[in-house]
Amino acid sequence: MTKSSPVKLTSLAQSLPASVPFVGPEAQERARGAPFAARLGANESAFGPSPRAMAAMTAVTQDAWMYGDPEYHALRTALADHHGIDATNIVAGEGIDGLLGYLVRLLVEPGDAVVTSEGAYPTFNYHVAGFGGSLHRVPYAGNHEDTAALVAKAAEVGAKLIYLANPDNPMGSWHDAETVTCMLDALPDGTLLCLDEAYADLAPPEAVPPLDTDDVRVIRLRTFSKAHGLAGMRVGYAIGEAGLIRAFDKVRNHFGLGRVAQAGAVAALADTDWLAEVQARVAQSRDAIAAIARQNGLIPLPSATNFVAVDCGRDGDFARRVLAALIAQDIFVRMPGVAPLDRCIRISCGTAADMDALRTALPRALSEAAGS
Amino acid sequence: MTKSSPVKLTSLAQSLPASVPFVGPEAQERARGAPFAARLGANESAFGPSPRAMAAMTAVTQDAWMYGDPEYHALRTALADHHGIDATNIVAGEGIDGLLGYLVRLLVEPGDAVVTSEGAYPTFNYHVAGFGGSLHRVPYAGNHEDTAALVAKAAEVGAKLIYLANPDNPMGSWHDAETVTCMLDALPDGTLLCLDEAYADLAPPEAVPPLDTDDVRVIRLRTFSKAHGLAGMRVGYAIGEAGLIRAFDKVRNHFGLGRVAQAGAVAALADTDWLAEVQARVAQSRDAIAAIARQNGLIPLPSATNFVAVDCGRDGDFARRVLAALIAQDIFVRMPGVAPLDRCIRISCGTAADMDALRTALPRALSEAAGS
Numbered sequence: 001m002t003k004s005s006p007v008k009l010t011s012l013a014q015s016l017p018a019s020v021p022f023v024g025p026e027a028q029e030r031a032r033g034a035p036f037a038a039r040l041g042a043n044e045s046a047f048g049p050s051p052r053a054m055a056a057m058t059a060v061t062q063d064a065w066m067y068g069d070p071e072y073h074a075l076r077t078a079l080a081d082h083h084g085i086d087a088t089n090i091v092a093g094e095g096i097d098g099l100l101g102y103l104v105r106l107l108v109e110p111g112d113a114v115v116t117s118e119g120a121y122p123t124f125n126y127h128v129a130g131f132g133g134s135l136h137r138v139p140y141a142g143n144h145e146d147t148a149a150l151v152a153k154a155a156e157v158g159a160k161l162i163y164l165a166n167p168d169n170p171m172g173s174w175h176d177a178e179t180v181t182c183m184l185d186a187l188p189d190g191t192l193l194c195l196d197e198a199y200a201d202l203a204p205p206e207a208v209p210p211l212d213t214d215d216v217r218v219i220r221l222r223t224f225s226k227a228h229g230l231a232g233m234r235v236g237y238a239i240g241e242a243g244l245i246r247a248f249d250k251v252r253n254h255f256g257l258g259r260v261a262q263a264g265a266v267a268a269l270a271d272t273d274w275l276a277e278v279q280a281r282v283a284q285s286r287d288a289i290a291a292i293a294r295q296n297g298l299i300p301l302p303s304a305t306n307f308v309a310v311d312c313g314r315d316g317d318f319a320r321r322v323l324a325a326l327i328a329q330d331i332f333v334r335m336p337g338v339a340p341l342d343r344c345i346r347i348s349c350g351t352a353a354d355m356d357a358l359r360t361a362l363p364r365a366l367s368e369a370a371g372s
Numbered sequence: 373m374t375k376s377s378p379v380k381l382t383s384l385a386q387s388l389p390a391s392v393p394f395v396g397p398e399a400q401e402r403a404r405g406a407p408f409a410a411r412l413g414a415n416e417s418a419f420g421p422s423p424r425a426m427a428a429m430t431a432v433t434q435d436a437w438m439y440g441d442p443e444y445h446a447l448r449t450a451l452a453d454h455h456g457i458d459a460t461n462i463v464a465g466e467g468i469d470g471l472l473g474y475l476v477r478l479l480v481e482p483g484d485a486v487v488t489s490e491g492a493y494p495t496f497n498y499h500v501a502g503f504g505g506s507l508h509r510v511p512y513a514g515n516h517e518d519t520a521a522l523v524a525k526a527a528e529v530g531a532k533l534i535y536l537a538n539p540d541n542p543m544g545s546w547h548d549a550e551t552v553t554c555m556l557d558a559l560p561d562g563t564l565l566c567l568d569e570a571y572a573d574l575a576p577p578e579a580v581p582p583l584d585t586d587d588v589r590v591i592r593l594r595t596f597s598k599a600h601g602l603a604g605m606r607v608g609y610a611i612g613e614a615g616l617i618r619a620f621d622k623v624r625n626h627f628g629l630g631r632v633a634q635a636g637a638v639a640a641l642a643d644t645d646w647l648a649e650v651q652a653r654v655a656q657s658r659d660a661i662a663a664i665a666r667q668n669g670l671i672p673l674p675s676a677t678n679f680v681a682v683d684c685g686r687d688g689d690f691a692r693r694v695l696a697a698l699i700a701q702d703i704f705v706r707m708p709g710v711a712p713l714d715r716c717i718r719i720s721c722g723t724a725a726d727m728d729a730l731r732t733a734l735p736r737a738l739s740e741a742a743g744s
Contacts, residue, residue, distance in 0.1 A: 006588040007532065007564040009619055010481045018621035026441035045437045054433045057632070061426045064636065065417045065601040069398035094466055098625045109382045130623050160379065192379040216378040229437040232631030247381055249390035251502050253470045259604030260429070260632060264436065 012110060012132050021123040025332045037330035038350060038357040043169065043199075043307045045229035046350040047281050049264065050274035053230065056267035057260050068262050070254035075262050078269050079237060089213040089239055091248040092265075094256045096198055096221045096236040099248075101127045103194060103219065103238070104161070106247050108133040113157040117145045119170065119338040121196065124163045133160075140341060143301055143309070144173045147183040155188045162187070165196040167203045170336040170346045172303030177209035184217050192244075193218040201227035201275065202282055203304035216241045226306055227278050228268040233261040282306045285349035292359050296366055301344070309336070309344040316342035318369055325365035331357060384482060384504045393495040397704045409702035410722060410729040415541065415571075415679045417601035418722040419653050421636065422646035425602065428639035429632050440634050442626035447634050450641050451609060461585040461611055463620040464637075466628045468570055468593045468608040471620075473499045475566060475591065475610070476533070478619050480505040485529040489517045491542065491710040493568065496535045505532075512713060515673055515681070516545045519555040527560045534559070537568040539575045542708040542718045544675030549581035556589050564616075565590040573599035573647065574654055575676035588613045598678055599650050600640040605633040654678045657721035664731050668738055673716070681708070681716040688714035690741055697737035703729060 008014075025042065029035050039046065048054075072092045080087040093099040100123060108114060110132030116124060118137040128135045136157050138149040145168050154162050164183070167174040180195070187193060197220050200208050211220070219240035225231035235257060238245065268274070289308040290300035299311040312319040316339050323335050323345050335345045347358065380386075397414065401407050411418065420426075444464045452459040465471040472495060480486060482504030488496060490509040500507045508529050510521040517540050526534050536555070539546040552567065559565060569592050572580050583592070591612035597603035607629060610617065640646070661680040662672035671683040684691040688711050695707050695717050707717040719730065 004559065004561045004589050006613065006615060007479060007562060009478050010484075012481070013478045013619060013622055016622040018618050020442055020621065020626050022442065022626070024439065024442045026445060027443055030445065039438065042439055044439060047437070048434060049436045054436070057433050057436070058430045060604075061429050062420060064421045064426070064429070064604040065419070066411065067396065067414055067416060067597070067603040068606075070392055070394065070396045071399055073398060073402065094625055094628045097627055101625060106381050106385045107379060109384070112382075189377060190379055225439070231439040232432075232436040234440075234627060234630045241378065243378060246390050247385060249392065250385055250388040253466055253473060254392050254394070255469055255606060256466045256628075258606045258630075258633060261630060 016130060019126065021126045028327070028332065034330065036332040038354040039332050040348040040350050040354055040358065041332040041334040042231070043226060043305065043348045044231045045226060045278060045306060046348070046354055047229060047278050049229040050268045050271035052271040052274065053228070053264045053268040057264040060260050060263040064258070064260055066259055067255050068257055068259040072257055072262060075235075075266050078266050082269055083211055083239065085211055085213050085239065086242070088242045089245055090237055091245045091252070092235060092237040092257055093248070093252060094236070095225060095234040096196060096223050097123050098234070098256065099221060099236050099238050100124050100194070101130070102248050102252050104128055104131050104133065105251055107160045107192065113159040114161045114163070115150055115154045115157065115159045116163040117150065119336050119341040120145065120163060121165055121169060122337065124194070140171070143171045144168065144175065147175060147179055151183055151186045151188070154191045158188070159191050161192050161194055163194045163196065165198070167199040167207060167304035169198065169305065170334075171309045171341060171344070172301055172305045172307055174203055174207040174304035176206050180209045184215070187217050195220045197221060198223045198226055199305040202279060202306050207304055211239060213239065213241060216244065219244060224265045224268055227275060227282070228265070229278065230264055230268055233264050235261050235265040282349045285355060288355040289347050289349065289358070292355065292362060296362050307346055307348040309346050311344050314343060315339075319343050319345055321369035322365050325368040326361055329361040329365065331361050388502060391498065393498045400699070400704065406702065408704040410726040411704050412720040412722050412726055412730065413704040413706040414603070415598060415677065415720045416603045417598060417650060417678060418720070418726055419601060419650050421601040422640045422643035424643040424646065425600070425636045425640040429636040432632050432635040436630075436632055438631055439627050440629055440631040444629055444634060447607075447638050450638050454641055455583055455611065457583055457585050457611065458614070460614045461617055462609055463617045463624070464607060464609040464629055465620070465624060466608070467597060467606040468568060468595045469495050470606070470628065471593055471608050471610050472496050472566070473502070474620050474624050476500055476503050476505065477623055479532045479564065485531040486533045486535070487522055487526045487529065487531045488535040489522065491708050491713040492517065492535060493537055493541060494709065496566070512543070515543045516540065516547065519547060519551055523555055523558045523560070526563045530560070531563050533564050533566055535566045535568065537570070539571040539579060539676035541570065541677065542681060543713060543716070544673055544677045544679055544681045546575055546579040546676040548578050552581045556587070559589050567592045569593060570595045570598055571677040574651060574678050579676050583611060585611065585613060588616065591616060596637045596640055599647060599654070600637070601650065602636055602640055605636050607633050607637040654721045657727065660727045661719050661721065661730070664727070664734055668734050679718055679720040681718050683716050686715060691715050691717055693741035694737050697740040698733055701733040701737065703733050
């Protein structure tokens with residue numbers, strides 16, 4: 001058989017590394033040859049999905065032979081009712097990750113400037129690189145993303161897009177609504193704020209600006225992967241001005257959200273009791289993580305999310321040793337990737353058993369990290 | 373509040389229409405204000421998912437709080453075992469639709485030439501347009517995609533990519549393996565054949581060329597949405613040379629396939645009894661559709677898929693009237709979009725009840741179409 005030469009990727013695709021923004025815990029388990037005892041690294045909701053969501057997904061399993069509605073009508077209508085906005089202001093998709101990809105694709109041509117914070121969500125950066133954007137990073141101001149610096153950099157480089165997570169990942173910090181509103185007012189004309197509110201359901205109300213679906217300056221991203229405990233179904237959505245939202249129909253995978261995922265999300269949204277229960281358990285677990293950290297001489301940072309960034313008090317190498325020693329004791333955790341944030345490790349909220357495992361493992365991890 | 377001007381989409385995104393490659397039956401039901409009685413338009417598997425897949429998905433619902441493994445390791449390993457190939461030759465993703473998008477993105481820069489058949493799968497065309505490719509179409513040769521014409525056009529325009537569905541959608545026809553192999557041997561150097569084998573599980577074995585994962589000239593797409601009855605979970609995969617497969621890691625939504633979807637696909641693949649059962653029921657239903665068509669003076673085309681293209685014997689306007697009259701009688705069906713294929717309507721296989729509904733509705737539909 002004749003073999004020809006391999007097909008040539010686009011010049012942009014050739015320039016990209018084959019990469020995974022996050023190595024999954026399953027891959028780590030395969031490499032370690034041992035399962036984790038506590039899964040506290042991906043800010044999943046260890047308290048599980050809503051029982052009503054589980055029942056809805058189980059009930060619809062027999063319908064899994066049918067494609068999901070490509071308009072996601074039931075889900076978008078439920079979300080519109082929930083938020084008191086119109087369904088034309090909502091697009092759903094394959095997690096915030098998927099929606100970030102579509103957003104960057106719609107706005108960023110090769111060479112276009114984009115601004116984010118040094119150490120913020122890597123998957124956003126992955127998409128910007130993937131569409132050839134030119135990414136500019138500004139440092140955090142302490143443990144907070146620096147809204148003034150983000151805006152100033154956007155003005156300087158003529159950015160199409162600024163990324164801000166509020167509450168922030170990986171630090172857990174947050175800005176109040178007024179700070180975000182002031183940031184919007186200061187945005188250069190033609191710059192869109194990509195406001196990642198993945199943790200909004202776990203934040204104090206004052207951290208979440210009121211929705212204004214006429215506002216063309218911002219698109220807001222939400223997810224069922226965090227408080228709603230449906231990370232394994234991959235349902236995210238974006239809220240924005242109708243014209244921008246409609247543009248997603250130009251590029252999205254219209255059948256990307258399956259029928260079971262849509263049904264689970266609709267049921268989860270309706271189960272406000274479960275959300276309140278999760279919020280209470282998350283608050284309790286944040287306190288538990290903070291107490292464990294303090295008992296070990298570490299500094300837990302205030303958090304508006306379902307995780308706590310714990311300042312290990314020394315440099316990144318030390319924190320990386322702490323992280324490795326926790327992983328060696330079967331605790332899956334992650335940490336910020338860059339200095340100076342990497343003096344912290346990031347611990348997701350979990351069950352009482354998870355907290356017990358952490359309580360047991362942390363002293364030894366610190367001692368090993370200090371001793372090596 | 374200051375309102376700025378809307379952010380500008382890329383020039384490519386501005387040029388694209390907001391479109392849906394297929395209007396879902398749910399949208400039609402909302403517009404009609406009435407549900408369909410028989411769902412025979414999207415080539416779904418009305419026989420349902422494997423009972424083992426349903427059980428696996430139900431069992432894993434409680435784990436839906438965890439992200440799916442972004443490497444899809446269990447699924448890819450199971451597929452590799454099933455096909456007798458290496459897992460490095462397999463990438464999974466959000467249906468064939470999602471994988472087509474990634475493939476086009478990897479290969480097609482604005483202006484690059486791509487070749488398909490006039491009337492073939494619209495979602496492929498959607499992706500080519502979405503990445504700025506220049507799409508060239510060749511006519512079908514009768515009811516078959518014209519492999520020689522596809523290759524000749526690719527040579528003429530210097531195409532990066534040729535799309536061929538074998539078995540074909542929307543006509544249900546197929547080429548034998550030797551024809552596909554000859555097509556590969558005739559491919560211009562640097563042209564990749566995108567071989568959509570969504571219906572391979574329902575085709576005669578002689579329509580499916582042997583897998584050769586060293587072959588850099590072809591990438592083959594498979595799905596759990598058809599014979600495996602998991603359209604609502606959106607799991608597709610591609611088989612190809614390891615270098616090309618690895619390139620998907622540059623652009624894919626790594627967490628795009630959820631945990632429940634992965635578990636369902638793994639269980640479906642293992643349930644070979646159910647696949648055999650579905651294959652038998654599909655064959656039976658193809659015969660039933662053919663018999664109903666003939667009883668009404670229409671010509672059923674031979675099919676290697678889970679649908680039958682029925683030649684209504686007149687022009688596209690007539691077939692469109694037949695289609696509309698079926699839909700008015702609560703039968704969801706679709707038809708090819710362009711002449712001369714649009715003399716046909718396309719009817720998916722279904723249950724005995726679906727066939728009864730079709731048997732009742734078709735005579736009246738034909739009479740209405742002839743009379744109006």
